[in-house]
Structure formats: structure tokens, C-alpha cells
Amino acid sequence: MKQVILFDCDSTLSTIEGIDVLAERAGVVDQVVPLTNAAMDGRLRLEEAYAARLDLIRPDAGTLAAIGQLYIDTRVDGASQAVAALAALGWEVHVVSGGIRxxxxxxxxxxxxxxxxxxxxxxxxxxxxxxxxxxxxxxxARSGGKAEIARRVGAGADRLVMVGDGITDLEAGEAGATVIGFGGVVRREIVASRAPHYIDRADLREVVKLLAAPDELARVEVLLR
Incomplete structure (x- = not known):
């Protein structure tokens, strides 16, 4: 059985929004954060915000290395355990993000x-x-993109799941994914109200508990500690 799960990065695997940290370091946070929030809340199309934010920030290669390490340092509780457990249960794990690769x-x-x-x-x-x-x-870098990725990587999958905090993560539902809204870092009411499943706790092990059968949980109990 093919099982595919896609995790958002910012405010899902990590507690930060990388683009906002870059904006803070560039001294343009007051201009960038409202664009990020508007895009994630669905008040602004992603493509309208994307180029505008990067034109304001203009990050260099060295700064991105620092943000990558910051993602690791601020990873959400249970992220490592959840990914390891899902992989052990046969899930194909992907990271799908509008962030910087x-x-x-x-x-x-x-x-x-x-x-x-x-x-x-x-x-x-x-x-x-x-x-x-x-x-x-x-x-x-545009609206509907996560649905495109979900459709491509989930082709032929028996189970397809998307985990994320923002409205762009809901788009994966258009490709047949079961969306698990994650509000452990930031609660977005539009996601909480529309996602078929919603997690408020700031611990990604909750994703495994939601998806796995009792016998599967027993098999990965050690990995989830």
C-alpha cells in the first residue's frame, strides 16, 4: 500500500516563519509580516505576496544557511519522532513549502x-x-501550488495526507489529500474550521496518533518517545 504524507515547513515542522526572520534581519519586517499573514489567512493571493517580499528582503546565500540552521534549532516538538515513526510504518514523507528551498x-x-x-x-x-x-x-510561488505537488507525488497513493498551518495547505485537499490542520504554533481560524482534522497541541507526534492504527502505534512506540 502506498502512503504519502506531506508536511509544511514554516509554523509546522518549525516554530518560525523563515521569510519573516529574513525580513527582520533585513530591517523590513514591518512591511513583510503583514504580507505573510495576509497570504496565509487567505486575504491575499500567494503570488501577489511572494515577489514583493523577496524584493524587499533580497536575501544573500549566507543568510539562507543561517535560516536553515534556525529551522533545525526551532523544530516543533516531536518532529523527528513523527517522521521516523511514519517512515517505519511505510509512509513516504515529503516536505512541501512555499519557503526557500x-x-x-x-x-x-x-x-x-x-x-x-x-x-x-x-x-x-x-x-x-x-x-x-x-x-x-x-x-x-503561486496559489494552488500545493495541490499541484500533492497531485504529482500522490499519484497512485492509497492514502495521501497534508499537514500544515495555512490556507495554502488546504489546497492539497483539491488533489484528494486528507488535510490535517496544525495549530500547534499558529492557530488560523480558517484552517481550523475547514480542515477535516485539526491539531492544537504543539507536538507532531499527534499526527502519528491520528493516522496510525493501535497495532501500528505499538510497533513504533519506542520511536515516539
Whole structure:
């Protein structure tokens, strides 16, 4: 049986919103955070916010390495255990994020998710490491992108699940995914009201408890400690 689960990164695997941390370091947080919140709450289309935020921040390659480590340092309780347990139960684990791929790869690798199963937006840099744009063709830089990724990686799956905190994560439902809203870091009422399942506790082991049968939980009990 093919089982595929997709985790959002920001405010799901990690307690931070990477783009907002970048904005703070660039001194443009007051301009960027409202764009992030509006996009995640569904008041602004993602594509309208994406380029605007990066044009304000203009992150360099070195800064992204620091954000990648910060993702690891601020990982949500139970993230490592949940990914290990799901993998042991035969789930194919992916990370799907509208965040910056170079930074998201760091936490995904730490959690044991291979690079090929990390879906995020690549940035481009010039020879000096300065920001030179982003992959505008990435579906994750526009609304509906997570549905596209879910449809592609979930092709032929018997079970397809999306875990995330924002309205873009709900889009995966359009591809047949069962959406688990995660409010352990940030509670977004639109997600809490629309997601078929919702977790308020800031512990990703709750995802495993929701998906696994009693005998499966017994098999991975040690991994969940």
C-alpha cells in the first residue's frame, strides 16, 4: 500500500516563519509580516505576496544557511519522532513549502527526508552570492501550488495526507489529500474550521496518533518517545 504524507515547513515542522526572520534581519519586517499573514489567512493571493517580499528582503546565500540552521534549532516538538515513526510504518514523507528551498533542505535533511522529496522555491544568486531572483516557474510561488505537488507525488497513493498551518495547505485537499490542520504554533481560524482534522497541541507526534492504527502505534512506540 502506498502512503504519502506531506508536511509544511514554516509554523509546522518549525516554530518560525523563515521569510519573516529574513525580513527582520533585513530591517523590513514591518512591511513583510503583514504580507505573510495576509497570504496565509487567505486575504491575499500567494503570488501577489511572494515577489514583493523577496524584493524587499533580497536575501544573500549566507543568510539562507543561517535560516536553515534556525529551522533545525526551532523544530516543533516531536518532529523527528513523527517522521521516523511514519517512515517505519511505510509512509513516504515529503516536505512541501512555499519557503526557500536552500533553507528548507536543512531541516528536511536533519529529519531524514531526502532532497528529492523536498518541494520548495529555489532562489538564484550572482557570483558574489547576492540575490538575483527566484524560480518563477515553481508552483509553490503561486496559489494552488500545493495541490499541484500533492497531485504529482500522490499519484497512485492509497492514502495521501497534508499537514500544515495555512490556507495554502488546504489546497492539497483539491488533489484528494486528507488535510490535517496544525495549530500547534499558529492557530488560523480558517484552517481550523475547514480542515477535516485539526491539531492544537504543539507536538507532531499527534499526527502519528491520528493516522496510525493501535497495532501500528505499538510497533513504533519506542520511536515516539
Amino acid at each position: 536552500q533553507a528548507v533542505l536543512a531541516i528536511a535533511g536533519f529529519l531524514g527526508v531526502p532532497d528529492a522529496r523536498v518541494h520548495a522555491v529555489d532562489l538564484r544568486f550572482d557570483e558574489a552570492g547576492h540575490y538575483a531572483g527566484f524560480d518563477t516557474a515553481s508552483p509553490l
